[in-house]
Amino acid sequence: MSLKKTLIVARWEFIEKVKTKAFIISLVVMPIFILVMAVVPSLLVNKPGSTTINIGIIDNTGEIAPGLNAALLEKYKLPDGRPNYRVVIINPGDNARAKANKMVLHNAISSYLVVDSSLFTSRKFQFVSENVSNFKDISRFQSVLKDMLMTSELERSGVNPGIVSQVTKPLEMETVKLSKEGREEKTEVGSGLVLGYFFIIILAMFVVTSGQLLVRSVVEEKSNRIVEVLLSSTTADEIMTGKILGLSLLGLTQLAVWAAIALAFAGQIAAYVTIPGSIWWEGVFFILGFLFYSSIFVMAGAPVTTEQEAQQATTYVTMLLFLPIVLAMMVAQNPSAPYIKILSLIPLLTPTMMAFRIPIQTPDLWELVAGSSILLVSTYICMIAAGRIFKIGILVYGKRPTLNQLLRWAIRKG
Numbered sequence: 001m002s003l004k005k006t007l008i009v010a011r012w013e014f015i016e017k018v019k020t021k022a023f024i025i026s027l028v029v030m031p032i033f034i035l036v037m038a039v040v041p042s043l044l045v046n047k048p049g050s051t052t053i054n055i056g057i058i059d060n061t062g063e064i065a066p067g068l069n070a071a072l073l074e075k076y077k078l079p080d081g082r083p084n085y086r087v088v089i090i091n092p093g094d095n096a097r098a099k100a101n102k103m104v105l106h107n108a109i110s111s112y113l114v115v116d117s118s119l120f121t122s123r124k125f126q127f128v129s130e131n132v133s134n135f136k137d138i139s140r141f142q143s144v145l146k147d148m149l150m151t152s153e154l155e156r157s158g159v160n161p162g163i164v165s166q167v168t169k170p171l172e173m174e175t176v177k178l179s180k181e182g183r184e185e186k187t188e189v190g191s192g193l194v195l196g197y198f199f200i201i202i203l204a205m206f207v208v209t210s211g212q213l214l215v216r217s218v219v220e221e222k223s224n225r226i227v228e229v230l231l232s233s234t235t236a237d238e239i240m241t242g243k244i245l246g247l248s249l250l251g252l253t254q255l256a257v258w259a260a261i262a263l264a265f266a267g268q269i270a271a272y273v274t275i276p277g278s279i280w281w282e283g284v285f286f287i288l289g290f291l292f293y294s295s296i297f298v299m300a301g302a303p304v305t306t307e308q309e310a311q312q313a314t315t316y317v318t319m320l321l322f323l324p325i326v327l328a329m330m331v332a333q334n335p336s337a338p339y340i341k342i343l344s345l346i347p348l349l350t351p352t353m354m355a356f357r358i359p360i361q362t363p364d365l366w367e368l369v370a371g372s373s374i375l376l377v378s379t380y381i382c383m384i385a386a387g388r389i390f391k392i393g394i395l396v397y398g399k400r401p402t403l404n405q406l407l408r409w410a411i412r413k414g
Contacts, residue, residue, distance in 0.1 A: 002234070002235075002238060005233075005234045005235075005238045005242070006238045006242045006245070007242070007245075009234065009238060009239055009241075009242025009243065009246065010241075010242040010243070010245040010246035010249065011246065012246070013217065013242060013243055013245075013246030013247055013250070014246040014247075014249050014250050014253075017213060017246075017247065017250050018250060018253070023250070023254070026209075027254060027257050027258075030258070031258050050078065050079075051078075052078065052082055052083055052084065052086050053084065053085050053086070053110050053137070054085075054088050054108065054109040054110060055072075055086065055088065055109060055111060055112065055113070055141075056087075056088045056089075056090050056100050056103060056104075056109040056111070056112030057087055057088070057089060057090065057112060057114075057115070058090045058096045058097065058100060058112060058113070058114045059089065059092065059115055060092045060114075060116035060117065061116060061117055061119065061120075063152075064115050064145070064148070065087060065089050067148050068087055068113075068145065068148065069087035071144045071147070071148060072084070072085040072140075072144060073085075075140075075144065076140065088108075088109050088112075090103075090112065097114070100112045101128070104128065104129060104130060105130075110129065110137075111127060111128060111129030111130075111131075111134075112127075112128050112129075113125055113126065113127055113128075113141065114126040114128065115145075119145075119149070120149065120152075123149070125145065127141065193328065193332050193359075193360060195359035196324075196328075196331075196355065196356035196357070196358075196359045196360055197325070197356075199282055199286070199355040199359070200321070200322070200324055200325060200352050200355055200356055202255075202286075203286055203289060203290070203321065203351060203352060203355060204321040204322060204352075206251045206254070206255065206290060207289070207290060207293040207294070207297075207318070207321060208318055208321075209251070210247050210248065210250065210251040210294065210297075211293060211294060211296075211297035211318075212297075212311075213247055214243060214244070214247050214294060214297050214298060215297050215298075215300060215311075217243060217247075236390050237387045237390075240298055240383075240386055240387050240390040241383070243298065244291065244294045244295060244298060244383070244386075248290060248291060248294055251290060252287075252290075281354070281358055281362075281368055281372075282355055282358055282359075284372055285350070285351045285354045285355050285358075285371070285372065285375065286351070286355065288351065288372060288375040288376060289350070289351025289355075289375065290351075291379050291383075292351065292375060292378060292379040292382060293317065293321075293351075295379060295382040295383045295385075295386045296317055296382055296386075298390060299382070299385060299386045299390075300317070317348070320348050320349060320352075321352055322352075323349060323352070324349070324352045324353050324355075324356040327340075327343075328356070331356055331357060331360065332360055335357045335360050335361040335363075336361065336363075340353070340357070341363075341367060344357065344363070344367065344371055345367075345370060345371060345374055347374055347378035350374060350375045350378075351375065354368070354371050385411075388411075
């Protein structure tokens with residue numbers, strides 16, 4: 001295989017794709033999209049209200065409504081100092097709920113609570129509204145009622161009110177992560193989980209987009225018979241390797257641009273996520289995983305003649321990229337479990353499992369070395385197999401080859 005010809009193919013693939021409008025737009029649009037999806041929802045959820053919300057209450061105990069109103073007035077206020085909530089007392093009776101329902105439907109109140117004597121024993125109350133997905137308001141009402149009941153019980157037991165307020169004062173906890181070297185680093189709860197999700201999504205996005213470009217390039221050249229012209233001056237191995245290198249460089253260029261954009265927001269990112277000292281291992285598994293999946297996409301694209309067939313062939317491989325997300329909570333709770341270690345050493349899962357585990361709890365050095373070695377060898381084997389399938393597949397038209405035929409092409413030398 002000629003290195004010169006391979007680099008010529010890689011250079012051509014890179015330059016042709018980097019000049020396209022789709023690539024240029026993705027450099028700007030995708031980071032903006034990710035930023036909007038990550039930041040805007042949290043800003044909207046935490047955005048303070050601008051008007052006072054009327055909350056109804058049917059208090060069958062006669063004890064809850066005054067305290068609830070006072071607690072809400074004291075605890076939650078709008079930016080201009082007005083109360084965030086105003087409690088509207090609805091007198092108990094046979095028609096109380098019907099009256100409250102009409103008030104909700106006519107927007108006189110946004111919702112209402114129903115409390116009775118069972119609140120003191122079963123700790124249950126009802127929240128009635130047209131929208132029962134307003135988690136912010138619901139959690140606030142639950143918190144206030146819980147504090148009221150706790151205070152009431154303690155005072156009823158003869159405990160001093162001052163001690164009650166001290167006992168019910170919220171606890172603040174600082175989380176400190178201990179590295180393998182024994183260093184202590186202050187970090188936010190779940191920051192490793194967030195960083196793991198981030199790496200998996202970025203890797204999956206790059207593998208899918210670059211893999212689709214790779215498959216589309218193979219299918220287009222095959223359908224246009226361009227590949228037959230290329231084979232007159234270069235070998236199938238050189239074409240395949242050049243395509244993988246060229247499109248991998250394209251993906252890494254895109255990643256570098258996004259990394260530069262991320263550095264501009266490093267201060268804001270640091271407020272939510274703590275970057276572990278072993279972050280460079282993420283880069284190792286990212287690059288190896290990228291090359292590994294690229295070779296698989298080439299194998300999927302070589303024997304097919306349409307993009308639809310190629311998409312079907314790569315769907316199941318793509319699904320494996322997201323398996324660690326399904327196992328997220330199990331990995332977060334026990335990242336060193338034996339079955340997690342075994343899954344991390346399966347080549348199809350190694351890039352994403354390792355990328356997910358490293359920010360949460362860095363695996364032992366032998367696991368990192370074994371995982372990267374297995375992935376490196378698997379990538380080499382897949383690239384050889386991809387080359388052999390590519391040699392025959394690019395010239396096969398008509399009937400789609402069977403799995404047995406693909407396996408024979410992959411293991412046959414010469």
